[in-house]
Amino acid sequence: MSKFYMRLLSVCLAALVLAACSSSEGGGDDGPTAGQIPDKAGMTVKGIVKDSAGNGIAGVVVSDGLEVTATDERGIYYLASDLARRNFVFVSVPADCEIPATQGCPRFYRKIDRKQAVNRADFTLTRRKTPSDRHSLIVMADIQLAADNTSVDSYLGHVVPDVLKTVQGLPTEVYGVSLGDLVWNDMSLFPKYRQGLETLGFTTFSLPGNHDHDPAELTDSLALQSYERYFGPANYSVNIGKIHYLFLDNILFDHAPTAEEEYTIGLTDEICRWIEADLRYVPAGSTLVVSSHCPILCHTKNTAARNHRNFQRFLDAISPYKVHAFGGHKHYHDIYRYDDGRKVMHCIARTPGDLFINGDVNCDGTPRGYAVVEVDGERLSWYYKPAGGKRDMQMRLYAPGRTNSACVYANVWGYDTAWSAVEWIPASGGQAVAMERTQRTDPYYEEVLATGVRGGMPTNTWHMFRGDPGSERGGMVRVTDSFGHTYESSVSW
Template sequence: MLNRRNFLKNLGLTGSLLTVPAAIVNANPFSKRGRIDLSLINLKGKVSANGKGLAGIAVTDGINITQTDKNGNYQLTSNPTAEFVYISVPRGYEIPSENGIASFYKKIDKNKVVQTNDFQLTALTVDDTNHNFVVWADTQMRSKADCELLKTQSVPDLQALVQSYPKGTPFHGIGCGDLVWDKFELFKDYKEAIQMCGIPFYNVIGNHDMDIEARTDDLSANTFKDQFGPTYYSFNRGELHYIVLDDVFYIGAAKRYIGYLTENQLQWLEQDLATVKPGSTIILSLHIPTFTGAARRANKDEVLGGTVSNREKLYKMLSGFKVHIMSGHTHFNDNWEEGDIMEHNHGTVCGAWWTGPICGDGTPSGYGVYEVTGSDIKWHYKSTGLPKEKQLRIYSKGRLKDAPEEISANVWNYDHRWKVEWFEDGIAKGDMEHRTALDPWAIELYEGPQLPKKHKFVEPTLNDHMFFAKPSTDAKKIKVKATDRFGNVFEEEISM
């Protein structure tokens, strides 16, 4: 295996600016208006804990990555196009945070040719090899009333979840984008909600967190950066390496965007992955899913704003690692797996935009919960206000008008390794039939131009987690038994 430091040096990660000819750097511009300043800035500092420097910590300006020396010192040649200098928090240390928001970065002063930024870390008092995290997708508040629902329903649910684990269990959250719904004044309420949760949150930019008055993608994240810092970065906890990316590419017209990863991020990612041991487990979070089954279900072409156009390039870069992708954006729950990559596209905290208790696919408002043991991960979907054991919903015969003779069940966090069986009056009847379908309750709540009253654009959406069975005419009781990939069994019954 290549020596890591030599490999980083060969990639130009030890502090050198990407080579720019001196003639270009020093050239007199035709006009000062709009000039890009490529003068050099020398970033330096120290990463330490309890007064002792920490070696091998990745430090970046979002362009290049360097690592601290044996005394914890770093130097990085940058330029005024960079906005932050920040670290990849190592395992075994607390996530630095301010009122619950991860604070792992310092803003670069573009007027100082030489500047020092030190980072102080605090060692954890417990081993973080085993730890938990949650993924909150699409809190997406548009009004103070929405914010109140977040604070009075979602926050207490997460507080109770954290308290249900042994005291001191390392926990963190990932806000998976669309933290608000274009109303930037509500970032304040989002932050207040996070602070109430009592665990540190890293945050992802979503399409509703962008400055839609910007003329290009480059400036569309200015407000988000003022609130939460860099839009792409990494950190470590236990044996896992976490990466956050910005895959919402604004095309310069109001509310128009595509799912796309820029070259700036990918060249940074290439360097970041060079610091990670091959075969490691990676948690990669972004807002727009890299891929879903939505186009297949609707028998339509993929929507450019619905998935990541250059995802295959990303997958190729992640080859050799075990990867779990965390995404939001769709307001439905969808899991897919191929080789060493699995994507969890989460149902939302806001459900169908705070209009009712479920998303358009019937998934309850809620969030993903992930339990990490070493490099292994187990997970479940936590429905807001419901016990963790609630993992499916049964509908009586004929509730879905397209299946008048069948009972149906929605197993919202289903993936291909689940098993869904049914029993009629205590007699095992085998596996239920798995079909793409609409959720009956979602149809009742959201279908048609007049529903729901709050946001009439909401409609029921096809999903891949509906199951069907045809009971006998004299059946009295039906039970559905769903077993997840970890052997956990969930059961629901209905009387006929």
């Protein structure tokens, strides 16, 4: 046989082997492979979601940020996306799969190519070996890295090591939630923020704040381009254990001249439509954890409705669920139980890298830090961890001379109405007396501002308590949180 025919035979055999391998991918001769998902009229995005063994995964929710669908029994999906307006296609990772991530950032999305009439976007997910019903969250807010101060060094050298130390004591897998204002109007610092996430070593879900919108741009979509380049979609969902997590961009930046003024707070009609479509795949009665930069639920419904666009539509969408909502932005800490306790709003105090703004304390006297949330099934427990402080540092006491009054004050920053009474116990060993909940500014924060540190105006806090010590010259404050942990702190004068 001539060399020509030998070469021809080899090519034919190679083609037959390639065809056989292609037909077996996806688990069967008629399984989908590259090039084998037919087009459908009106459908501009298509793909398959597979596990690491190449088998299609049914029922995975896929979205372009507006249209939402689920994969069929073979793992195939189609979306009628408006490619001129959509930036990403992404999956809501199911609970039985691991969250794909690189360098501490989740990677569950594909960029849409507007040059293609029909986009093909496939996803490969890894099945979990064990359920993730028990897991923990580190929830941070308003890190605000800036180039003109010590924020980057403080974030990488103080906050990140403190979080790592906390995580070592947690018995479950850990995820991070970062509630926006990752940087302070300087998009070039996103890599420094990501450097901290990579050092932490666990997957962190980020979302944009007002200072993460590029102040050089005048529309919301353009202002988010830098953020999206590093972190992907600004609105997305995932499933971990028995919890459905929603991450929302509620900063409306259109026509704002800077990131510090004229933006509004709320959800666009488009985002609301996406939320409603996403939640159709979540059974009523389930537990949602909703994260946004600005708090959505707050102390009074009227305040929230007045200040948050599409508040009622959002409230209607989440009404069938038990909800924990996390927000930042305010530079204070507050826990509010809403809807007879079925919904809890967590306003997380700043986790600043920047010691120049507010120093080491927030506007309500809460020290800079982060929330530690432990999830067991659908039950959440939490506490606030001061960066550099001990886990049981949950209050700061003020003697009468420091407050220009005859009262002892206790700022109990993690307090909510499910806690016990806050009690004053005289040093002489007298009977414990319940302190009165009141509103006032925090003396320590006022002292910090007096040193010249730049910061916001002192906030009248909801978690301040006062008691009359009588003739005593010292004593102790004691309180037990809603999970049975008792905290004590002493003061004398």
